[in-house]
Amino acid sequence: MTVTEFTPFASSLGGALIGVAAVMLMTLNGRIAGISGIVGRLLPPYAGADPVGAACIVLGLIASPLLYQAATGAPVVQTVSDQGGLMAVAGLLVGFGTATGGGCTSGHGVCGIARLSPRSVVATVTFMATGFATVGLMRHVIGG
């Protein structure tokens, strides 16, 4: 595993930007900044889902690392697993789970809790719990 540095300042600043983006989207376009829902709107059926609007948000997300690298002159540091089977299963679970549970870290964890939605609190506690359990099992029981 890769050891990462504790970054309270950068993480708080980044979190605040996520909040600013969420408030901006609600103020101007009246929508929740839940990324799983936004990605879902790219897929049919489109009844009232504003797929073009969703595509613009996704394009902004995709452009962000290019802007980040241009502005800082440094590459984005990330360590992504190279295990194809594991990433395929994880992707399926994340897609299926967020679509079934109606949200992800941003939709439930940030926007939903900010609205004090009981559903979002329950969802966030649940995915946090299974997230902790999964990494715990993977690293300390199965070994990794």
Next chain:
Amino acid sequence: MRHAVNFLVGLIFGLGLLISGMANPAKVQNFLDLAGSFDPSLIFVMASALAVTFVGYRLVLRRERPVLAERFYLPSASIIDGRLILGAAMFGVGWGLSGFCPGPAIVSLPLLANGTLIFVPAMLAGIGVARLRMQGKASRADPVAQAE
């Protein structure tokens, strides 16, 4: 104008994920590794994002409507059921396995890591399958809703 706002929101949201470290799956997995290389940074991401959104929503949702749209599109579901819990539980497992949730996975696309290029299509497939399944259930329960 509305679409320029959408693009800008995606851009700011993505920069937030990058600056906070959430776009690095290793950092996310270390946050989830309480018994090992625990990195508490993500608590700061969540707390800060929540604080801004909580206050911002309080102010904005007093308005009758958003600036550029007809109405606020707020989720109407309020029932806590097995579907919500099962879905969230499955999402958490996938999140732990990969260190990716949907936002960071999309942001990582242009960085072209092999794992990302496998994860994102699988995620889209997962969303598609879940939708087909829910649609099938809805049409069996209420054939009229399907016609809409």
